Amino acid sequence: MSDLPLENDYDVAIVGAGATGLTVACAMAMEDLKIICFDKMFGFDGQQKGDTRTIALLQNSIYLLENLGVWDECKPFAEPLNIMKVIDDTGRFPPVPDASFDASELGPDPFGYNIANDRLVSILAEHARNNPKITLLETDHVASIENHAKMAVVTPFEGQPVTALLVVGADGANSLARRAAKITTTDWKYNQTAMACWFSHSLPHNNISTEYHRKSGPLVLVPMRDNKSGLVWVETPDKANHLMALDDTDFKAQLSEATHGELGDLIDLSKRSAFPLSGLVANDFGKGRIVLVGHAAHVLPPIGAQGLNLGLRDAAMIADIACKANIRGMDPGGPEVIAKYDELRRSDILSRTFTVDFLNRSLIHGWFPPLQATRTIGVQLLKLIPPLRKAVMREGIAPQSNLPPSMLSR
Numbered sequence: 001m002s003d004l005p006l007e008n009d010y011d012v013a014i015v016g017a018g019a020t021g022l023t024v025a026c027a028m029a030m031e032d033l034k035i036i037c038f039d040k041m042f043g044f045d046g047q048q049k050g051d052t053r054t055i056a057l058l059q060n061s062i063y064l065l066e067n068l069g070v071w072d073e074c075k076p077f078a079e080p081l082n083i084m085k086v087i088d089d090t091g092r093f094p095p096v097p098d099a100s101f102d103a104s105e106l107g108p109d110p111f112g113y114n115i116a117n118d119r120l121v122s123i124l125a126e127h128a129r130n131n132p133k134i135t136l137l138e139t140d141h142v143a144s145i146e147n148h149a150k151m152a153v154v155t156p157f158e159g160q161p162v163t164a165l166l167v168v169g170a171d172g173a174n175s176l177a178r179r180a181a182k183i184t185t186t187d188w189k190y191n192q193t194a195m196a197c198w199f200s201h202s203l204p205h206n207n208i209s210t211e212y213h214r215k216s217g218p219l220v221l222v223p224m225r226d227n228k229s230g231l232v233w234v235e236t237p238d239k240a241n242h243l244m245a246l247d248d249t250d251f252k253a254q255l256s257e258a259t260h261g262e263l264g265d266l267i268d269l270s271k272r273s274a275f276p277l278s279g280l281v282a283n284d285f286g287k288g289r290i291v292l293v294g295h296a297a298h299v300l301p302p303i304g305a306q307g308l309n310l311g312l313r314d315a316a317m318i319a320d321i322a323c324k325a326n327i328r329g330m331d332p333g334g335p336e337v338i339a340k341y342d343e344l345r346r347s348d349i350l351s352r353t354f355t356v357d358f359l360n361r362s363l364i365h366g367w368f369p370p371l372q373a374t375r376t377i378g379v380q381l382l383k384l385i386p387p388l389r390k391a392v393m394r395e396g397i398a399p400q401s402n403l404p405p406s407m408l409s410r
């Protein structure tokens with residue numbers, strides 16, 4: 001018998017319905033948990049709004065969406081990523097050789113699939129909306145979260161407070177849940193802005209994702225359906241402001257030059273959006289009855305498609321731990337759950353944050369000769385030693401340990 005109070009409105013309250021919050025909701029609803037999720041809007045109405053990001057979802061994230069029964073709806077909008085190329089475009093000495101990673105070296109599956117972020121969020125929202133265990137509550141914002149010994153109280157800006165045993169903070173980089181839990185962060189800024197959009201082109205992309213490493217940061221082309229590609233182009237803030245202000249024709253001319261005409265003529269161009277880059281990692285991933293997932297827990301520069309894939313691993317892990325506790329009649333927001341989540345997510349989050357930060361800094365501070373030489377030697381070793389290359393590819397997709405069962409192929 002559980003010693004929990006019987007009057008709680010919900011087992012789990014999720015603050016934020018981006019991709020990570022909605023994934024937590026769908027994963028927890030696979031078990032017998034009563035869930036409420038708060039955001040100002042759920043999904044999108046088919047009109048392209050501000051979010052022009054496309055997301056490269058890596059293999060284990062695809063397995064997760066398959067296991068949640070969401071992937072079949074995503075797949076018609078997603079394009080496989082078979083080859084990843086990294087090209088040194090810094091012009092520095094010693095030059096780093098080009099590297100190409102082929103998913104077929106690891107097995108029959110592609111590295112992952114690329115999909116528009118707003119499409120993914122919309123499909124997850126629809127799935128959550130159709131699940132009777134999930135309540136979606138539209139509110140301008142959650143105004144307060146209180147951590148109590150036996151429950152948490154979540155109060156939406158315009159509505160009545162609700163109680164829950166566990167609060168999942170999926171409310172992005174400026175997380176209220178993180179502040180409510182009194183979790184401190186280590187954070188920093190980069191003198192960089194990422195521009196994101198997509199475009200169609202005359203030459204085929206051949207399912208190759210290309211990452212140009214440039215002095216100002218990476219420029220990444222990721223294949224999309226219908227011979228389109230997603231673009232993430234990182235520049236200094238001044239250069240990004242200049243590029244954002246160009247009309248489409250001039251922007252395409254600059255893009256074509258930066259990508260050496262690799263995709264032929266650039267045709268239709270979507271809206272562009274700009275994201276000032278920063279880094280953040282929470283010093284704890286759970287406290288009291290609150291855990292953090294996704295951008296609320298960690299923010300990384302867009303290199304190597306790590307951000308949301310890391311966030312989906314948070315989502316799958318808290319769902320796994322809380323559901324197992326609930327099945328055993330334990331408190332899904334109790335101290336054992338919070339401590340276990342913090343312990344199991346720590347090394348993945350910290351190692352990814354360190355690696356992505358190092359890669360980004362090695363580009364912008366590459367004038368430091370030992371750093372450039374280290375990159376050159378590292379890539380040579382990857383080219384020459386297939387087992388090392390395979391190990392790096394596997395680790396790049398996901399850590400090889402501590403993945404919850406929902407992220408494994410069935």
Ligand SMILES: Cc1cc2nc3c(=O)[nH]c(=O)nc-3n(C[C@H](O)[C@H](O)[C@H](O)COP(=O)(O)OP(=O)(O)OC[C@H]3O[C@@H](n4cnc5c(N)ncnc54)[C@H](O)[C@@H]3O)c2cc1C
Nearest residue numbers: 016018019020055056141142171172294295305307308309
């Ligand atoms: C240019 C760019 C390209 C990227 N490409 C990739 C990629 O290829 N692969 C990859 O894995 N990652 C990528 N990322 C990272 C990825 O976009 C993020 O990791 C991901 O979007 C974070 O999702 P989230 O759900 O944690 O947060 P968010 O998407 O920020 O969602 C947070 C949600 O919380 C809501 N919210 C906030 N405050 C409150 C409140 N008080 N009350 C209620 N709701 C609230 C917001 O409305 C929002 O809906 C990229 C990032 C950028 C900038």
